[in-house]
Amino acid sequence: MFVLPGDFLGYAEEYMPGKGVYEEDGKLFAATAGKVRIEEKTISVETVKEIPELGKDDVVIGRVVDTRNSFAMVEIARKRGSERALRHYDRALLHISNMSKDYMKNVDDAVKYWDIVVARVIDNSLRLSIKEKDLGVVRAICSKCGSRLEVEKDKLKCPECGNVEKRKVSANYGKGEW
Numbered sequence: 001m002f003v004l005p006g007d008f009l010g011y012a013e014e015y016m017p018g019k020g021v022y023e024e025d026g027k028l029f030a031a032t033a034g035k036v037r038i039e040e041k042t043i044s045v046e047t048v049k050e051i052p053e054l055g056k057d058d059v060v061i062g063r064v065v066d067t068r069n070s071f072a073m074v075e076i077a078r079k080r081g082s083e084r085a086l087r088h089y090d091r092a093l094l095h096i097s098n099m100s101k102d103y104m105k106n107v108d109d110a111v112k113y114w115d116i117v118v119a120r121v122i123d124n125s126l127r128l129s130i131k132e133k134d135l136g137v138v139r140a141i142c143s144k145c146g147s148r149l150e151v152e153k154d155k156l157k158c159p160e161c162g163n164v165e166k167r168k169v170s171a172n173y174g175k176g177e178w
Contacts, residue, residue, distance in 0.1 A: 003030040009043055018044030052082040054090060054121055060128070061138070061178050062092070064115045070096045072111050074119065074128060080178065090126055094119060098129035099168050110168035115140045118170055118178045136170035138178055150174065 003009065009021060009028040017023050020032045021044055030036075034047040054060065059080040066073040072094045079086060094117070099110035110130070111117060116139040119128035130136045140149045142158035142165070149156035149165060151173050156165045172178060 001036045002034070003036055003045060004033050005030055009036065009045075014041075015043040016041055018042040020045030020047060049084055051084055052079045052086055054079060054086065054126065056121055056123055058121045059118060059135070059178075060092070060121060061116065061118050064094075064111050064113055064117060065091065067107050067111065067113055070107065072107055074117060076126075092119070092121070092126040092128045094128040094130065098122065098127065098131060101131050109166050111137060112140065112143060112165070112167070115167065118172070130168055130170075134171045136168040136173075138170045138173050138175075140165070140167055 007030045009030060012023050012026045012028060015028060017028050020030065020034060021028050022031045028043060030045045032045055032047050034045040037044050037046050060076045061078050062074040062076040064072050065075045074092045074094050076086065076090045076092055096104050096107050104110060115137045117130060117137050118135050119130045120135060122129045140156055141147065142149055142161060142163050144163045145158060145161045147158050147160040149158055151169060156167055
């Protein structure tokens with residue numbers, strides 16, 4: 001039987017709740033969409049496609065939503081290798097010490113507001129790193145006119161106004177790959 005989240009499955013006197021099942025006032029309900037499985041007095045819901053969770057060493061793509069003196073906040077959109085959106089929209093911290101292998105004085109030399117970045121999760125508290133060659137900014141807009149920036153040597157240049165900006169650019173910048 002296929003169930004949706006919130007569907008009634010039975011009573012706690014009949015079954016033990018397994019994976020994908022929660023108990024409320026002695027009643028058991030589906031916590032996720034999927035197929036019901038009953039094995040020895042345990043009822044569970046086997047999901048059709050797992051909702052991705054983030055963990056250490058996962059590679060993610062997201063948008064810089066805030067920058068401060070020594071860090072940037074990144075709103076994570078997807079996990080590499082996952083077809084589905086994340087269980088929660090998470091914000092992660094990208095500290096200046098994890099932006100480059102070289103010393104950086106200013107966060108704006110690596111990322112700016114609204115940049116799209118590819119980063120690695122370095123711990124379970126959702127801290128990120130963009131130190132690796134294929135990590136960093138993959139899309140950026142000009143801070144003067146709002147046009148999409150193009151790669152020119154180790155900097156980004158605006159084709160509209162000629163503004164040149166510095167970022168920690170990914171090797172995949174502008175390729176649509178991550």
